Amino acid sequence: MxxxxxxxxxxxxxxxxxxxxxxxxxxxxxxxxxxxxxxxxxxxxxxxxxxxxxxxxxxxxxxxxxxxxxxxxxxxxxxxxxxxxxxxxxxxxxxxxxxxxxxxxxxxxxxxxxxxxxxxxxxxxxxxxxxxxxxxxxEKALRESEEKYRTLVENLNVGVYRNTPGPKGKFIEANPAIIKMFGYDKKEDFLKINVSDLYQNPEDRKKFNEKILKNGFVRDEELKLKKRDGTPIWGSVTAIAVYDEKGEVKYYDGIIEDITRKKEVEEQLRLERKQLLSIFEGIDEPIYIADPETYEILYANKSLKKLFGKDATGKKCYKVLQNLDKPCNFCTNDKILGKNFGKTYVWEWQNLVNKRWYRCIDKGIKWPDGRNVRYEMAIDITERKEMEEKLRKSEEKYRATFENTGTAMAIVEEDTTISLVNSQFEKLSGYSKKEIEGKMSWTDFVHRDDLKRMLEYHEKRRESSDGIPKEYEFKAIDKKGNILNMLINIDIIPGTKKSILSLIDITYRKQMEEELRRSKEKYRILVETAQEGICVDDENDYIVFTNKAFADMLGYKKEEIIGMNFRELVDKRELPKLERQTKMRMEGKSSRYEITLYTKDGEPRYVIVSAAPLLDTDGNYRGSISVNLDITERKKAEEKLKKAYKEMEKALEKEKEFKAKTAHYFFNPLCIAKGYIGLTIEEETDAERRKKLESALCAIERVENVVKNVVAKGEIRE
Amino acid sequence: MSKKILVVDDEKAIQELIQIYLSELDVKIYPALTGEEGLEKYAELMKKGNKPNLVIMNLKLPDMDGIETTKKIMKMDPSALVYGFTASFNSGCAEELKKAGAKGVIPRTIGFAAFREIVKKILKGEKVEIPKY
CATH class of the missing domain: 3.30.450.20 (PAS domain)
Structure with missing residues (x-):
């Protein structure tokens, strides 16, 4: 630097x-x-x-x-x-x-x-x-953006492609998803194939081509396609046709989604629904599915249609099932939908249309189109309800029987405590339920003479009831210390160590039995000394008992007449009458009739019979008892009287005829005479002659009065 | 207009005396000597719209008796007015005649002058009390 x-x-x-x-x-x-x-x-x-x-x-x-x-x-x-x-x-x-x-x-x-x-x-x-x-x-932003979208396309689960039009078509561009979707590893391999190679049926490619050319696009077109190895897949394609400046289709840009799984699930659902509905069809109980918003019945099984009409589907559930014009106020939709969706709600209801009772099993389920709908199966429980009702009534009856049987009843525990009594028991014992139940032992009510024996029964009955009497008499003591004669009926309640007992106060019966014994003696004397003949026949009319009066009436000894058949004593001409009477007896009816019997010497005796049937405890006819009043003398007197009466009637008739004739033969001429004399008097002017005529008229009237007295009173006088 | 009386009686003298005694009442008498004749005359007058205002009926008649004749007249005309005039007023027949439809039975013994007074009252529609003998 x-x-x-x-x-x-x-x-x-x-x-x-x-x-x-x-x-x-x-x-x-x-x-x-x-x-x-x-x-x-x-x-x-x-x-x-x-x-x-x-x-x-x-x-x-x-x-x-x-x-x-x-x-x-x-x-x-x-x-x-x-x-x-x-x-x-x-x-x-x-x-x-x-x-x-x-x-x-x-x-x-x-x-x-x-x-x-x-x-x-x-x-x-x-x-x-x-x-x-x-x-x-x-530029960086653009590059990043491009990278982002490229990545997006590259990593999209849906296939993105561009291909040429035509029945076969070629891919120009394809993202990894579509390449993978069809089972290819390399893009270049994928770009080599004809688009129609991906169709299970190449004809479908033609149809697709025609459709997109006609409309310029396709949306959510579901196509049956196949992978490289031939595995069938379902694709949903949305594509547009892209045109050049001349208006010619350059290519199709499209996306494809693999909906094979969705289709399989749909098919599975369809099959499951079909199977489910098929099961529903086979169920004898009515089943329906309804839309909870519209109340429209979406499905009704055969049984429901049979009960509520073939055309139930599509109609309102409340109309079809309950014949109502608005949703039922007892609708259970809130119990199975919303926050309760998936929960089962079971209830019982008496249908308003057919009046039968149903146990309804309701549940919210998914309908194939995604709706939450109402499912209900109704099991006819009318018979069970009726049975319950019968049971309830029966239970009530038994409870009522226990309470109102008229017999004192109690339930006794193994330790001799009385756990339950009815009001009769209270009445009989003089103690209240409150005093007895759970507090007193039955031994508190038993006289010491019977206590040991009954305690033995109590214990042995719980081991084995063999040989232990279920019914016997004993002496009881009430709250006031009175000694009562009781008839007890007692038995173990099956499957328990408890016993149920009923008590009948037989104190009065005992007294009565004594009375009866005395009474029987009195009756025996009465029968034997009675003036009327008393006779007992068996069911075949053989005489099994008579008193002395009956034997005397017919001139037999008692021992002679017993064993004879009553028919032997009856006038043969009156046997049909006797048959009719016997039949009445067999029907349990009593009656009074007249019949002619013959004495040992063959003399007729006219008898009034008052007969009553003798029945055994099962109501079967066992014979009859009769009181026979000899009216022969009375009958003879009656005959005489009748004869005299007839003669008297004849005499009266003659007298009446005499009077009538007398009236006719006298009054008519007298009337005529009076008429003419009267006329003559009216016309007569001579007083002397009038006087004489009036005297004649007076004389006629005197005769008339005599006749009147004869006719009216049978007396001859003026 | 004269009232019409049908007299059913087999005694000619009675027929004559009734005719004479009732002549002063401005009535027309139609005599019938048998039950049959009585029925025919009643029917004939009824047909002409001129039915009798009163029928005097004897009990003993040569063909059908007064009870039978009264029954038939009542059947023909339920509003017919029939009175018995008989010597058998004290027998059970008088009651039977009433059951057959007669409003009353006048005894022969009453005499024609009294009979006339009773008929007069009947025709006027007045209450009639028949003396018992």
Whole structure:
């Protein structure tokens, strides 16, 4: 590097000349945007303009006499020296370089350097330099931008290409994605192939070509393509046709996306949906899918259509399923959609249309088009509901039975504690439920005479119920200390050590039994001493019992008549009547009828029979009991009376006829006589004769009165 | 205009006496000696729009009796006005005649002068009280 050097006189004159020349253009030079620097043949600076001072940060004085190397960073010296060597040879050049400011900052410039000759001798160099910092920055930015976009295209997952038109077509440009997409390693290999080679069916290329030529572009065109090794792939292509100045298509620019996976997923979804719907079709329960926004049924399975109409799809779910005109106020969409999406909601509902009960299983699911939709399967639980209802009623019934059976009932624990009693038990024992339940033992109610036996039963029943009576009588003690005769019925509740018991107060029954025993004796005496014949027949009318009166009535001894058939005693002509009566007995009916029986001596006895059926505990006919009243004497008296009455009626009839005839035969002529005499009296003027006629009339009226008395009272008097 | 009375009675003397006794009442008497004749005359007068205002009916007649005749007249004309005039006023027949449609039964023993007074009242539409004997 050279330092500041004094300029010799000769040279001075040349530079002076140049300076003078420059002076002429000073105005211009001063205002130039470019820096101007003149150096001598050795590289020492002899002139700089203000712009140079500004760019380098030195004053003119600081630069004049200095070697140019002062303004250049070290790494540029070699490059500039190489350029500087061209000047003595008379060569100019334009090149980029980097300069160094006084403060040590580098900046790029374009230098235009020209040699200066004086009479053929090289005397220096004129350099004009332009600051290209901004240009460089722009260039850098551009380069970075280009790099960025290039990288983007190079690394895009979508294929970017340019190819020629036509049925076959050739790729002009292709990014790595498309090359990789089709299974090629090298771009040059890819550029060699025909575009139609990528189509599974080359005809599709023709169609594509025709379409893009017709419209100038294609958008999202889905094409069946294939890789280099023949593997099929799906591509979605968006491309435009690019035209030249003549309007001819130069090439197609396009992007292609590998949508094979998307297609596979779609196909999978389609298949899954098909399978799912196929499964739905086979399910006997109604299933539907509805849009939660529009309430439109998107899908309804066979079962649902069968129940709610073939044309359910496309209609509003609330109309089809519940026959409502607006969404159901019990709609469960909020339970399965929104924040609850994916959750299953199960509920039970009685359908408003067919009144059947359903257990509905609702869930929000994805519909193939991405919508969240409502899925519901309804399981008919009507029978279960009915069963539940029956069970509920049954349970209520049993509870009611327990409470209202009319029998005192209790449940007893293994340790003899009473855990549950009904109101009858309270009534019977005199204790309240509160006092008994969980607090008292059944032993508190048992008389000491029976306690040991019942405790044994209690223990043994829990080991094995064999041989332990389920029903027996015992003496109980109530709250007041009264001793009560009880009939207990007790058994173990299956699967537990608890027993359930019912108690019947038989104190009164016991008294009654005694009463009955006494009563039976009374009745026996009554039957035996009765005046009416009492007779018991079996179901075949054989006499199994009679009292003495019945035997006497027919002239038999008791032992003779027992074993006879009742029919043997009856007048043969009246057997059909007896058959009818027996039939009534068999139907459980009692009746009273008259029949003729014959005595041992063959004399008829007229009898009024009051008979009642005898039934066993199952209601089967086992015979009849009859009370037989002998009315023979009464009957005979009645016959006599009837005869007398008939005779009397005849006599009365005759009398009546007599009276009628009397009235007819007397009143008519008397009436006529009276009529004519009356007329004669009205016409008669002679008082004497009138008097006589009136006497005649009076006499007729007297006869008339006599007849009236005869007719009305049977008496002959006036 | 004269009132019309159909008298059904087989006793000619009775027919004559009724004719005489009622002559002062401005009535026209249509006599019939049998039930059949009575029915024919009633039908004929009815056909002419001139039906009897009153029918006097005896109980004992040679063909059908007064009860049967009254029933048939009532069937022909449910508004017919029939009164019995008989000697058998005290028998059950009088009640049967009423059941057949007769409004009342006048006993023969009443005499023609009293009979006339009763007929007069009947034709005037006045309340009639028939004495019992």
């Amino acid at each position: 050279g330092g500041k050097k004094p300029i010799n006189v000769q040279k001075k004159s040349k530079i002076k000349e140049i300076k003078e020349n420059l002076k002429r253009y000073e105005q211009i030079i001063q205002k130039m945007e470019e820096g101007i620097l003149i150096e001598d043949e050795n590289g020492h600076i002899i002139f700089v303009n203000p712009r140079t001072e500004e760019m380098l940060g030195y004053s003119k004085d600081e630069l004049i006499g200095e070697h140019w190397k002062k303004t250049v960073p070290k790494h540029q010296i070699e490059k500039i020296e190489k350029e500087a060597k061209k000047r003595p040879k008379g060569m100019s050049s334009r090149y980029e370089a980097i300069l160094l400011t006084k403060s040590g900052e580098e900046f790029p410039v374009i230098i235009s350097a020209s040699p200066l000759f004086d009479k053929g001798k090289f005397v220096g160099v004129l350099s004009v330099f332009t600051d290209i910092t901004e240009y460089k920055q722009a």
